[in-house]
Amino acid sequence: MTKKSFVTTALSIMALVSACSSDKPPKPEFDESSIETSVMTRTNEPVNIIHPRTSTDEKLVELGKKLYFEPRLSRSGFISCNSCHNLSIGGSDNLKTSIGHKWQKGPINAPTVLNSSMNIAQFWNGRAKDLKEQAAEQIANPGEMAYPHELAVAGLQTIPGYRKDFRDVFGSDRINIEKISKAIAAFEETQVTPNSRFDNWLKGDDNALTKEELEGYKLFKTSGCTTCHNGESLGGNSYRKMGLVEPYKTPNPAKGVETITGKVTDRFIFKVPTLRNVQLTYPYFHDGEAQTLGQAVEIMGRIQLGRTFSPQENAQIVAFLKTLTGDQPKIVLPILPPSADDTPRHNPFE
Amino acid sequence: MTKKSFVTTALSIMALVSACSSDKPPKPEFDESSIETSVMTRTNEPVNIIHPRTSTDEKLVELGKKLYFEPRLSRSGFISCNSCHNLSIGGSDNLKTSIGHKWQKGPINAPTVLNSSMNIAQFWNGRAKDLKEQAAEQIANPGEMAYPHELAVAGLQTIPGYRKDFRDVFGSDRINIEKISKAIAAFEETQVTPNSRFDNWLKGDDNALTKEELEGYKLFKTSGCTTCHNGESLGGNSYRKMGLVEPYKTPNPAKGVETITGKVTDRFIFKVPTLRNVQLTYPYFHDGEAQTLGQAVEIMGRIQLGRTFSPQENAQIVAFLKTLTGDQPKIVLPILPPSADDTPRHNPFE
Numbered sequence: 001m002t003k004k005s006f007v008t009t010a011l012s013i014m015a016l017v018s019a020c021s022s023d024k025p026p027k028p029e030f031d032e033s034s035i036e037t038s039v040m041t042r043t044n045e046p047v048n049i050i051h052p053r054t055s056t057d058e059k060l061v062e063l064g065k066k067l068y069f070e071p072r073l074s075r076s077g078f079i080s081c082n083s084c085h086n087l088s089i090g091g092s093d094n095l096k097t098s099i100g101h102k103w104q105k106g107p108i109n110a111p112t113v114l115n116s117s118m119n120i121a122q123f124w125n126g127r128a129k130d131l132k133e134q135a136a137e138q139i140a141n142p143g144e145m146a147y148p149h150e151l152a153v154a155g156l157q158t159i160p161g162y163r164k165d166f167r168d169v170f171g172s173d174r175i176n177i178e179k180i181s182k183a184i185a186a187f188e189e190t191q192v193t194p195n196s197r198f199d200n201w202l203k204g205d206d207n208a209l210t211k212e213e214l215e216g217y218k219l220f221k222t223s224g225c226t227t228c229h230n231g232e233s234l235g236g237n238s239y240r241k242m243g244l245v246e247p248y249k250t251p252n253p254a255k256g257v258e259t260i261t262g263k264v265t266d267r268f269i270f271k272v273p274t275l276r277n278v279q280l281t282y283p284y285f286h287d288g289e290a291q292t293l294g295q296a297v298e299i300m301g302r303i304q305l306g307r308t309f310s311p312q313e314n315a316q317i318v319a320f321l322k323t324l325t326g327d328q329p330k331i332v333l334p335i336l337p338p339s340a341d342d343t344p345r346h347n348p349f350e
Numbered sequence: 351m352t353k354k355s356f357v358t359t360a361l362s363i364m365a366l367v368s369a370c371s372s373d374k375p376p377k378p379e380f381d382e383s384s385i386e387t388s389v390m391t392r393t394n395e396p397v398n399i400i401h402p403r404t405s406t407d408e409k410l411v412e413l414g415k416k417l418y419f420e421p422r423l424s425r426s427g428f429i430s431c432n433s434c435h436n437l438s439i440g441g442s443d444n445l446k447t448s449i450g451h452k453w454q455k456g457p458i459n460a461p462t463v464l465n466s467s468m469n470i471a472q473f474w475n476g477r478a479k480d481l482k483e484q485a486a487e488q489i490a491n492p493g494e495m496a497y498p499h500e501l502a503v504a505g506l507q508t509i510p511g512y513r514k515d516f517r518d519v520f521g522s523d524r525i526n527i528e529k530i531s532k533a534i535a536a537f538e539e540t541q542v543t544p545n546s547r548f549d550n551w552l553k554g555d556d557n558a559l560t561k562e563e564l565e566g567y568k569l570f571k572t573s574g575c576t577t578c579h580n581g582e583s584l585g586g587n588s589y590r591k592m593g594l595v596e597p598y599k600t601p602n603p604a605k606g607v608e609t610i611t612g613k614v615t616d617r618f619i620f621k622v623p624t625l626r627n628v629q630l631t632y633p634y635f636h637d638g639e640a641q642t643l644g645q646a647v648e649i650m651g652r653i654q655l656g657r658t659f660s661p662q663e664n665a666q667i668v669a670f671l672k673t674l675t676g677d678q679p680k681i682v683l684p685i686l687p688p689s690a691d692d693t694p695r696h697n698p699f700e
Contacts, residue, residue, distance in 0.1 A: 341642040
């Protein structure tokens with residue numbers, strides 16, 4: 001496949017996906033003051049410096065943090081957002097596919113929550129337009145948290161501490177799923193990982209990368225990886241077919257965007273995942289079948305670019321990818337308000 | 351049952367339990383400087399002020415915190431100590447009995463980790479002499495984290511970040527279960543909750559309690575509750591029979607200390623739970639059958655003391671119990687070191 005036909009294919013794929021508007025502005029505000037203005041800043045790269053996001057509504061974010069760690073948003077009383085998007089381990093769960101209510105096997109690899117606000121849409125097939133929609137779906141999804149919204153809301157409504165929090169944030173203690181998911185999304189939007197070694201290099205620090213890492217980045221660009229993995233997030237901003245050059249074989253039945261549009265031409269089209277913190281977010285791909293970065297690079301080269309990297313080239317790209325680990329968010333574990341006597345108790349075994 | 355025969359029974363029960371040495375010193379050091387020396391301090395009470403514990407080995411505690419939040423210590427890669435002893439919700443899971451590997455139903459209610467270093471032994475039946483022994487058992491228990499020690503250790507041993515941590519703490523990067531459980535225990539020993547309103551009252555602040563709460567405390571003493579629920583932790587320092595005056599009926603098959611000693615006379619003898627933070631640690635009793643504090647007080651009065659509290663008395667005692675919620679530990683969520691290429695991957699569904 002020539003480069004031109006690759007780009008044409010990619011563009012037509014993007015046109016098929018309604019959520020894929022490239023001019024969509026990033027939702028959270030970022031802190032302008034943190035942008036370094038070194039004369040050496042490398043601005044002519046396909047990868048951009050990532051900047052921390054600050055929120056103008058700290059109370060909303062703090063409430064969202066509580067809800068993110070809140071197991072009472074699940075039917076079992078055991079699973080929270082953080083169970084599968086664990087902020088101790090890169091915002092994912094490091095499992096091939098996640099564990100849902102009653103230990104159900106999830107259908108797809110859990111994407112990281114880190115930097116996820118920069119995605120053009122949420123989920124591998126983009127079926128949620130934003131983090132708010134994503135959070136709401138996860139709570140009710142029978143294979144995940146499995147708690148119908150009306151029950152989740154009614155439970156929180158009985159908890160005095162939450163009534164106070166919602167009143168403080170929204171001016172009314174009337175809880176609903178829109179407010180819950182808005183708060184969770186606001187917290188998630190702050191989960192950004194700046195100051196990776198690669199960002200330091202972009203900012204002009206020539207010593208931030210080793211020779212091997214820099215070679216890896218050059219190869220990453222010249223091989224075409226940046227066609228899809230570009231921008232602040234090195235991904236998350238387009239949809240592409242898994243298996244452009246060579247069909248991808250997987251035991252996972254996920255069909256990608258086809259599930260949303262019903263079009264066979266959308267089969268195996270997935271949102272391109274971010275490569276930020278990719279060292280932490282193993283295993284890789286929508287099916288979690290690539291266990292190591294080396295495997296992921298080998299497969300991507302072969303099926304997306306028609307290229308076989310030598311062991312040395314593979315190692316160089318892997319070395320570069322490991323420079324994308326940024327500052328992990330510093331989270332003070334929230335203390336959740338206790339249930340009241342009339343709060344429904346959870347029975348995970350019923 | 352007279353008070354004298356109650357005490358005699360209690361003493362003989364205690365004699366049966368080897369781990370129950372009342373002269374055992376608290377393991378963690380507490381910060382002497384934090385002891386307030388107000389002339390008004392109430393020292394003549396059966397309940398004592400609880401003091402924060404500091405550790406002399408911060409690196410050990412920090413490593414222990416990582417391991418406490420480490421899902422790779424479970425066979426599934428999903429369950430950590432914090433899953434069932436969740437520090438966002440009072441160090442327990444607020445479930446009747448816990449969820450183990452593959453969603454197994456646990457046999458007994460998860461006791462809180464908060465202030466647990468003050469217990470004379472660990473588990474409801476005291477089968478672990480300390481937190482170190484407890485942590486090690488939980489990891490390997492097939493109904494809980496279900497990970498044989500040799501596999502858990504071998505997994506961590508492959509992780510460069512942990513090898514560094516263990517070398518920094520123990521002088522060698524050779525990981526074993528003793529070091530793992532020692533670190534977890536060291537972290538847990540710092541999980542102490544001082545400065546409850548009741549502690550403030552004990553320190554001499556007459557305004558710390560309402561009239562109702564103070565009435566509740568007086569009733570708590572005069573009714574005999576403090577026979578078992580006394581000391582810094584209001585419990586945790588003795589074993590008693592559940593159902594001293596009236597047999598306790600429960601669908602839960604746990605037999606208490608009998609399981610350890612094999613003696614029928616030890617049936618239904620359990621370690622007395624702490625009442626610190628009891629508002630957060632619902633549901634109550636070893637079987638988790640009491641869902642509210644009001645129910646727990648009613649049942650305790652009836653089956654342990656042969657007493658029926660009036661609704662007003664019950665409410666007073668409950669009001670007092672809610673003053674026992676102390677400062678919850680401020681935990682900065684640890685960032686766990688990533689697995690290496692040769693770290694065994696977890697498959698929770700195999």
